[in-house]
Amino acid sequence: MYTPPFHMNDAHMNDDRPDAVLLSAFALGDRQAALVLTHRLTPRVMGQAYRMLGDRAEAEDVAQEAMMQLWKIAPNWDADRAKVTTWLYRIVANLCTDRLRKSGRGVDLEAVAEPEDDAPSATDRMQTQARAHAVQAALGDLPERQAQAVALRHLEDLSNPQIAEIMDTSVRTVESLIARGKRALVARLSGRKAELGFEDDT
Amino acid sequence: MTPETENDLDDLFADLAAEDVPVSDALLDRVMMDADAVLAASAPQAPAPVAQGLGAMLLEAIGGWPAFGGLAAATVAGVWLGVSPPAALSPLTESLGGSMIEVPLLDGDLLSALEG
Secondary structure (H helix, E strand, O other): OOOOOOOOOHHHHOOOOOHHHHHHHHHOOOHHHHHHHHHHHHHHHHHHHHHHHOOHHHHHHHHHHHHHHHHHHHHHOOOOOOOHHHHHHHHHHHHHHHHHHHHOOOOOHHHOOOOOOOHHHHHHHHHHHHHHHHHHHHHHHOOHHHHHHHHHHHOOOOOHHHHHHHOOOOHHHHHHHHHHHHHHHHHHHHOOOOOOOOOOOO | OOOOOHHHHHHHHHHHHHOOOOOOHHHHHHHHHHHHHHHHHOOOOOOOHHHHHHHHHHHHHHOOHHHHOHHHHHHHHHHHHHHOOOHHHHHHHHHHHHHHHHHHHHHHHHHHHHHO
16 A cells, blocks of 8 residues: 655665566565555656757656556566666656647746846747757657657767667667757757747857 | 757756756645555555454354454464365364364353353
């Protein structure tokens, strides 16, 4: 039975068993394994979702859903296949592109961070936020595979071979998806350069 | 600087990628509650159907779980030996099975005697 709140103790933090071992333990009923995995993997999953979506509440929903899929697949997890983190990258990328496409989003002004006290840095922040949201919106307009490949390469800083494994395709295809995706993004964003502050950088 | 080259796009991505994304305790709670729900749903179901049927009969005759105690374990063990008796133990399992069935009958007889 769950008894909130729970906190990570040193034993959890220092548990260095591999993800797949913890997942097997969870499948056999080990709640502590779930606790370690939750603290280890949720921040990664949340980060990926937030960088793709730019919306905290939505990113949290995606993170929860991705972790739920992990709990459910635990009994059938095949240790010989992809790493848990690789699998999660794929799940989150799919969930995010689904949401980006369905929402058909533009720049969400409400999601722009609150201004800081000093005006100059507030302006910078607003502009950085506007740029971020423009990129995220443009990603939503790309074909799904292009958006995923570009996001994994440039938001998650993964190598092309890693992306190929995540997307279950060849490195060559990944290179092509990224190249086409970036060309499409440049075309889309160049129409908004004034709005995004690219013309008057001082 | 214009976003008309891929280098500029890379700068945009670098801003995004560098952003710190804190994780709330509320999210960790939600994730952990899901894990608990999955654990609860996959918890092994206790006794096998045959044992449950016989267990329910005995429970009724004896008067509930508090009175059941160690007899439950003995019953399940007896049922299992009855279902799958090792060859050397066959005579023993037969006698165990017989004595268990006598419990409710004896109980019923006593009740009848008291009522009559």
